[in-house]
Amino acid sequence: MEEVEINSKRFDNMVENIKKYGGCPVSATLKLIGGKWKPLILYFISVDVNRFGQLQGMMPACINRMMTAQLRDLEQSGLVHRKVFAEVPPKVIYSLTEKGESLRPLFGMLSKWGIEHVLTPRKNAQSE
DSSP, X not given: OOOOOXXXXXXXXXXXXXXXXXXXXXXXXHHHHOSXXXXXXXXXXXXXXXXXXXXXXXXTTSOHHHHHHHHHHHHHTTSEEEEEEOOSSOEEEEEEOHHHHTTHHHHHHHHHHHHHHTOOOOTTGGGO
């Protein structure tokens, strides 16, 4: 994998990268990991919530069909590995691939930025 030089003052040499790679690297990354459920799924898998039922329990508003679609997208993107065990009932374990693991620093930075610039603390957050 090619190491890319980043110039944060110029926003990552955006024009040069668009010319070189044929698209905006930020948009491409957000397309891969964006959406309502993918960041949460990636987070929970990273902390060993790695079975479908466990993920569903952590995100009850995400219907089964959507969870399945999001997991498939993440698997096809090479971010998540799906291991099926030959058991009855079937057992499937999800884990982050090396590519998925490489997102940890990015999610840390995005989380910090979101707290500093987007979210506001809820009232009575301490008592929940």
